[in-house]
Amino acid sequence: MSKDLITEHTNALSVFENIKRTKLVFGEGAALHTGQLAKDLGLSHVLLVTDVGLVNAGHAEFVRESLVKAGIEVTIFDQVIENPTSDCVEKAKQLAFDAKVDSFIGLGGGSSMDTAKGANFLLTNGGRIHDYWGVNKATKDMLPLIVIPTTAGTGSECQSFALISDSETHQKMACGDTKAIAKTAILDPCLTLSLPENVTMCTGIDAIAHAVETAVTNKRNDLSNLFSTEAFKLLLPNFSKVISDPNNLNARGSMLLGAAMAGCAIEASMLGAAHSLANPLTAHFNVIHGQAVGMMLPYVIRFNSKLAECRAIYGQLSSAVQIDTASGLGNEGENLAAYLLNLLKKVGMPVQLRDIIGGKQMIPLLAKEAASQWTAGFNPLLAGEIEMENIYLEAY
Numbered sequence: 001m002s003k004d005l006i007t008e009h010t011n012a013l014s015v016f017e018n019i020k021r022t023k024l025v026f027g028e029g030a031a032l033h034t035g036q037l038a039k040d041l042g043l044s045h046v047l048l049v050t051d052v053g054l055v056n057a058g059h060a061e062f063v064r065e066s067l068v069k070a071g072i073e074v075t076i077f078d079q080v081i082e083n084p085t086s087d088c089v090e091k092a093k094q095l096a097f098d099a100k101v102d103s104f105i106g107l108g109g110g111s112s113m114d115t116a117k118g119a120n121f122l123l124t125n126g127g128r129i130h131d132y133w134g135v136n137k138a139t140k141d142m143l144p145l146i147v148i149p150t151t152a153g154t155g156s157e158c159q160s161f162a163l164i165s166d167s168e169t170h171q172k173m174a175c176g177d178t179k180a181i182a183k184t185a186i187l188d189p190c191l192t193l194s195l196p197e198n199v200t201m202c203t204g205i206d207a208i209a210h211a212v213e214t215a216v217t218n219k220r221n222d223l224s225n226l227f228s229t230e231a232f233k234l235l236l237p238n239f240s241k242v243i244s245d246p247n248n249l250n251a252r253g254s255m256l257l258g259a260a261m262a263g264c265a266i267e268a269s270m271l272g273a274a275h276s277l278a279n280p281l282t283a284h285f286n287v288i289h290g291q292a293v294g295m296m297l298p299y300v301i302r303f304n305s306k307l308a309e310c311r312a313i314y315g316q317l318s319s320a321v322q323i324d325t326a327s328g329l330g331n332e333g334e335n336l337a338a339y340l341l342n343l344l345k346k347v348g349m350p351v352q353l354r355d356i357i358g359g360k361q362m363i364p365l366l367a368k369e370a371a372s373q374w375t376a377g378f379n380p381l382l383a384g385e386i387e388m389e390n391i392y393l394e395a396y
């Protein structure tokens, strides 16, 4: 190694943890192997945590059959709700307790996977979900978890975090623990074929936002950079494809793998201000998570582009997917923001805050809440109340 190279690396001392390993089983028809994969883990009775929509779509039965064929007993909890609450997690835990299960399967979007993780906390470690708000609060081992995402979005399948809202205050609690991460994630693009267009769109944009936000956070590192870049390469070119051609299994597969990679990136470097700005929009105006994040992302990219290092990263991401951001009107960040705004408009997603919140009177309160979100602390550029208010006004 040359002396120059050594100097370069020692100047930029980088400390980061390798992420906890989850076995990823990816491919068309992968869900057919659920029973065998559960057997490999030595499971004998699982709580299958899912929602009514997936029961009606036949996915829950499909997974149940595979488990039963492998000799595994199955109890189904199908009461998962969007943005799962402490009450919802409590109910799932109670059923798991009554049925004496030895494991969990989360089948669905982030809500199902997070509910399974939340119930696992309570069943194995007791107390209420609030006790696990933060990082590594569980003291005892948790039961094995298998996750089967049916959307290409949250990346919860590769994360140790469960996002659960307080049933009364609606406060979102991020409960993270390395013991909560899934043993196996089954990524079967066939399960995403039946998604309504709006769900494909909102979850897809959310995943793209995960790739972009994780790339620049103040916790970014060499490992997260690998995941962010790979996720962006898989997600961006395939997003338009799955919207225009929903049955394109190759594109569906790339989105699903990309979302999982973006989940690994979150695990390695957290998220930033687009997520902080989105959460109050969901809490007060019921805006779907992906829609809110997608709308705020271009404005956050512009905001972060005040930092030269962020502009450089946005440029690297863009060139990884062959978007030309060097020759446009602005800097690399502004050009990436313009590209994403165009993409949102092309698929018919809102790009202006005024279309969602009406008047400006709520903006100061929204900004206050955005600044207090956990993710705000990881944004590369300080994003306090004033900055959040300015970004909302830009987006207005």
Ligand SMILES: [Fe+2]
Pocket: 154, 206, 207, 210, 275, 289, 293
């Ligand atoms: Fe997200």
